[in-house]
Amino acid sequence: MRRALLLVLGLAAAVALAVPAAAFAHGLVGKQDLPIPRWLFAWAAAAVLVVSFAGLAALWPRPRLQSVRERQLVRLPRVLDPLCGALGVGVFAFLVYAGFAGAQSAQTNVLPTVVYVIFWVGLPIASVLAGDVFGAFNPWRAVGRLAGWTAARVARGPLPEPLGYPERLGRWPAALGLLAFTWVELAYVNRDDPSTLAILALAYVAAQLVGMSLYGVPAWCERADAFGVYFGLFARLSPLRWRRARLFVRSPLGGAPPLPAMPGTVALLCVMIGTTSFDGFSLGGQWSPVAGRLQDAFVGLGASQAVALELAMTIGLLGGVALVAALYWLAIEGVRGVTGGRARELGGAFAHSLVPIALAYVIAHYFGLLSYQGQAIAFLASDPLGDGADLFGTASRGIDYGWISATAIWYVQIGALVAGHVCGLILAHDRAVARWSDPQTALRSQYWMLGVMVAFTCLALWLLSGSA
Numbered sequence: 001m002r003r004a005l006l007l008v009l010g011l012a013a014a015v016a017l018a019v020p021a022a023a024f025a026h027g028l029v030g031k032q033d034l035p036i037p038r039w040l041f042a043w044a045a046a047a048v049l050v051v052s053f054a055g056l057a058a059l060w061p062r063p064r065l066q067s068v069r070e071r072q073l074v075r076l077p078r079v080l081d082p083l084c085g086a087l088g089v090g091v092f093a094f095l096v097y098a099g100f101a102g103a104q105s106a107q108t109n110v111l112p113t114v115v116y117v118i119f120w121v122g123l124p125i126a127s128v129l130a131g132d133v134f135g136a137f138n139p140w141r142a143v144g145r146l147a148g149w150t151a152a153r154v155a156r157g158p159l160p161e162p163l164g165y166p167e168r169l170g171r172w173p174a175a176l177g178l179l180a181f182t183w184v185e186l187a188y189v190n191r192d193d194p195s196t197l198a199i200l201a202l203a204y205v206a207a208q209l210v211g212m213s214l215y216g217v218p219a220w221c222e223r224a225d226a227f228g229v230y231f232g233l234f235a236r237l238s239p240l241r242w243r244r245a246r247l248f249v250r251s252p253l254g255g256a257p258p259l260p261a262m263p264g265t266v267a268l269l270c271v272m273i274g275t276t277s278f279d280g281f282s283l284g285g286q287w288s289p290v291a292g293r294l295q296d297a298f299v300g301l302g303a304s305q306a307v308a309l310e311l312a313m314t315i316g317l318l319g320g321v322a323l324v325a326a327l328y329w330l331a332i333e334g335v336r337g338v339t340g341g342r343a344r345e346l347g348g349a350f351a352h353s354l355v356p357i358a359l360a361y362v363i364a365h366y367f368g369l370l371s372y373q374g375q376a377i378a379f380l381a382s383d384p385l386g387d388g389a390d391l392f393g394t395a396s397r398g399i400d401y402g403w404i405s406a407t408a409i410w411y412v413q414i415g416a417l418v419a420g421h422v423c424g425l426i427l428a429h430d431r432a433v434a435r436w437s438d439p440q441t442a443l444r445s446q447y448w449m450l451g452v453m454v455a456f457t458c459l460a461l462w463l464l465s466g467s468a
Contacts, residue, residue, distance in 0.1 A: 048417075051422050052453065063434035064251075068250050073247045076246065078244075085137065087137060099194040102387070104193060108383070109380075109386050115197055117369060117373050118374065122370055127231045127232075127234040131241050135235070138228055139205070143205075162215050165220070165223060169264070171262060171267075173264075175271050178271050179317075233358070237253055239251065259355075277323070277361065277460075278319070287316065294311070327452050328452060329347065334448030339436060349435065357424045361460060421453045425446075428449040
C-alpha cells in the first residue's frame with residue numbers, strides 16, 4: 001500500500017512539473033494571460049498531497065465535523081429580515097430598469113458588471129466570509145413571502161397547503177438552472193446585451209414565483225432556486241450562519257456535512273466545477289481548432305455563424321461537466337470496491353466534499369476579474385445608465401491595475417486551489433471515519449477520494465497554465 005501511495009505522489013508531482021507556465025484570468029469582455037511560475041504548480045500539488053496524507057494517516061482518526069455545535073453570537077431585530085428583502089427587491093428592480101433604459105453597452109451599463117462580476121464572482125466569496133448573505137436579500141424569495149402574507153390577509157384565514165415537493169426532483173431544477181446561466185455567460189452570443197439580460201432576469205423570476213406558489217417558498221428556494229442553492233452551498237463552508245434574525249458561529253466547514261443528500265446534488269456540483277473548468281479550457285490553444293471544426297460542421301448543416309458558435313460552445317460546456325462527473329463517479333466506484341454498498345448512496349454521502357473545490361475553482365479562475373473589473377462598480381454606480389450622470393462623484397474614476405501585483409494574484413490562485421482541495425479531502429475523510437468503524441477500511445476508501453482530488457488539482461493547474 002505504501003508503494004501505491006508513493007506512486008500516486010510521484011505521478012501527481014510529475015503532472016504538476018509538466019504543466020507549462022502561462023495562465024489567464026477571466027474578464028468581462030475578454031481574458032488576459034497571467035504567467036504562473038512552473039515551480040509553483042509543483043509545490044501546490046505536493047502541498048495538497050502532503051497535507052492530505054498527513055491528515056489521513058495520523059491527524060484525523062475520529063470524525064470531528066459530523067455534529068458541529070453552534071453558538072449564538074447576536075440576536076437582531078426581526079424587522080431586519082423584511083428590510084433586507086425589500087432592499088434586494090429594490091436593487092433588482094433598478095438593475096432591470098437599467099438594463100432596459102440605459103445604454104446598451106456592457107462597458108457603460110451597470111447591469112452586465114453587476115451580474116457577471118459582483119453577483120457571480122463576488123457573492124460566492126461573500127457567502128464563505130459572512131454566511132448566506134444572498135438568502136437575506138434574495139428578491140424573488142422576498143416577493144414570494146410578501147405574496148403569501150398578502151394572500152393570507154386577504155383571505156382572512158389559512159391558505160391551502162402547498163403541494164409536496166417531489167423528492168425525485170431534488171436539486172435537479174437548481175442544477176439545470178445553473179447550467180442555463182453558465183450557458184448564457186459562456187456560449188450565448190448576446191450575453192453582454194443589457195436589455196437581453198434584463199429580459200432573462202425577469203423570466204427567471206417569473207419561473208421562481210410559479211415554483212414558490214406551487215410548492216411553497218422554503219421548499220422551492222432550498223431545492224430548486226439555482227442561485228439560492230448555489231450561494232447556499234458556499235455558505236455552508238462559512239463559520240457564520242444566519243437564521244431568523246439570529247447570527248450563529250460554528251466551526252469552518254461545519255455546515256457542509258449536514259448537507260441533505262437528494263437527487264441532483266452531485267449533478268449540481270459537477271455543473272459548478274465543470275462549467276468553470278470549461279471557461280478556462282475554452283481559451284486554451286487546443287480548444288480553438290476543435291471549436292472551429294465544430295462550428296464549420298454546424299454551418300455546413302445550415303446554421304448561421306452565431307448559432308454554430310453557440311452549438312460548439314454548448315458541446316464543450318457539456319463536455320466539461322461530463323468530465324468532472326466521470327472523475328467523481330470513478331472515485332465513488334473505487335470507494336464502493338473497497339467498502340461495498342450502492343454507488344448512488346455513496347455518491348450522495350460524499351457530495352459535500354466537492355463544495356470547497358467548486359469555491360477554489362471560482363477564486364482561482366475569476367479572482368483577477370473581481371480584482372480589476374470589480375472596480376468598475378465605483379464609476380458605474382455614479383452613472384448606472386451610461387447617460388453621463390455623476391450621482392456620487394465617481395463617474396470619472398478608472399480601474400487601478402496597480403493596486404494588486406500579478407505575483408499576489410498568482411499566490412491567491414494557487415492558495416485557493418491548495419486550500420480548497422485540502423478542505424475537500426478533510427470533509428471526505430471525516431465522512432469516511434464516521435461511516436466505517438474500521439480505520440483501515442475508512443483509510444483505504446480515501447485513497448480513491450485522494451485520487452480524484454489530485455486529479456481536480458492537476459486539472460485546475462493545467463487550465464491556469466493556458467495549455468489546455
